[in-house]
Amino acid sequence: MQEPMSAQLERRYQRLLRAYPRSYRSHRGVEMVTTLLDMAEAGRGRPSRWQAWHLVLSGMRERFRLPTRRPLAWAGALLAAVLLGGFGAVAGTWLGWRTAGSVPSAGELRAFNSALTGMPAPCAIYPDRSAMNGPTIRARADGVAGYSDTRLRAALTGAGWQITTFHERHGDDVRAPVEWVTYRATKGGLKLDGDGFFDVSGSASYRTEVWPREPAVVRPLTIAGLVAGALVGWLLAVAFGFRVRGTGWRRRRAATALSTIALAATAVPAYEHYRDVYQVMVYQHGSPIPYIVYGTGDRIPILGWTVIGLAAIVAALAVPRRG
Template sequence: MTTRTERHYRRLLWAYPRSYRDHRGTEILTTLLDMAEDGHRPGLHLILSGLGQRFKLPARRPLAWVAALLAAAVLGGLGAAAGTWIAWRTAAAIPSDREAQALNATLTGIPGDAPLYHETSGQQGPSVAVQVDGTAGWSASRIRDALTGTGWRITSLRESEGRVIPREDMTVSVPIQYGIWTATRGGLKLYGDARVFTGSPFTDAASYNIRMWPVEPAVIRPLTVAGTIAGLLAGWLLVAALARRRLATGLVAAGLAAATLPAYQFYLAAYAVLTYPHGSPDPRSTDSSHGATTTLTLICTVAGLLAIVTATIVARHRLAVRAG
């Protein structure tokens, strides 16, 4: 019985930091075993006390507090992004490029491979758009047959007519046919629109736009929030574990200061995820920004992570030297 009790308390002591266990572990274990003989068996209190020690920062070390706040903020943003990324792995897969181009050719009646545009929605989900100009008459029945033949369920199909002046150097309007349709298939949504001229000299000149995207998974908001909370806690715990090594703390603070830009971007993305309309109704709510900002964000993220890894290695090396 004593052996089982001792093993049980040793497992509970893992709630405390290693340095604390090395310094006071034997004393705590002896006290716990004495209390167990008197019928007292602290469990939850012991775990909470250990976790409190893990979150504790050394007194009179302002750099440690700065590093801890930075770590919580940065890793919170990274955790939010990770939670969103994991959630989207459970969503329906968008059609491949070949499937998208084949569907476009069948829908529009315009042969050939149309240009594709892969974008990221405001909720950080994938989408693919096909845009093509060519010569093909408008046919609502062709649209219906193309969609139902590939497993799509049409949810709306509207037609209208109008007149437009095609070019600035023209003064006479030309009749035009408009079409807008939406469809669903499994966890995917589809939106399409068409502009087809029906009058000379532009008869059957057509412009089509088709976009497909997945409905957001039910877990995306919970996982985004959970990732944020996990990142906040992990950041603080990381610095608390390294705070007694000045060099390691300085490296962490420097690295996390460099990572504030990507953290800001991650929080903006998380806000968009949490406030995006339910059901992913708007395929045009996309963020296609690239270039210098994206590159700088990536560089800052890598620099911050490298600094954290270096700080961890430095701290572990010093622990090993002391133990030796």
């Protein structure tokens, strides 16, 4: 049996009204659906595309509208948008780098370095992150080894690398002749940069660094993440403002105090995230040799502050329960 047209229209309008906040639907939803059905019976028929878009956009506008005469709510919403924007930007950068090529593992790089240098002893491996938050891994080998450009070239090409530059230089000190070699290569989405140093006694030192090319989506996803994070922060603040409104003054004060603690705690990791975002946006295009801006001693520990902020947010949302 076919469903009556009025029931189909009512369900369609109710779906469109989901764009409005739940509190708004609870207060005015029945009235709005009744009015829309009366308009349809008067000859308007099913909702037009313009009417559907109007309902959705009006609902989204209500979701972004803060409670009136609440200056603290406006301040909190702005702060929440700024702080969560930093978290969203870092998440966008992380997603962008997931599309990059994978750097070799420590074991793979050690095996490659052994073939490259002729040194059987294990080399030191230093995984790190560039200023653009991309992965990089470096091998450093020191020991005794004879120099052979043939061995270097064969190791590179044998591992699938395409040599782009290969330069040798001889030292001028007759008492202690020295040789230097520098090389660069590419393989798929990876880049390699290395150099070697050799003296008359047979001592040698090699450095080889590998990193992925910068994916084109890193910067756009960073910006998209910042915007998405800011929108989420604003929407959370709006929802919190309406949740607090109508509760007792003790609950409002407790919720305000907890939300202040949450904003203060998340400001610390957000500051660190915005430093990272700045480096991502100003990093030179073309994936040059990766550089590190912040060492381990320069970075602020953010995990503890993030946990404190999240715990305060959860507590603040739980305080103003109605009833």
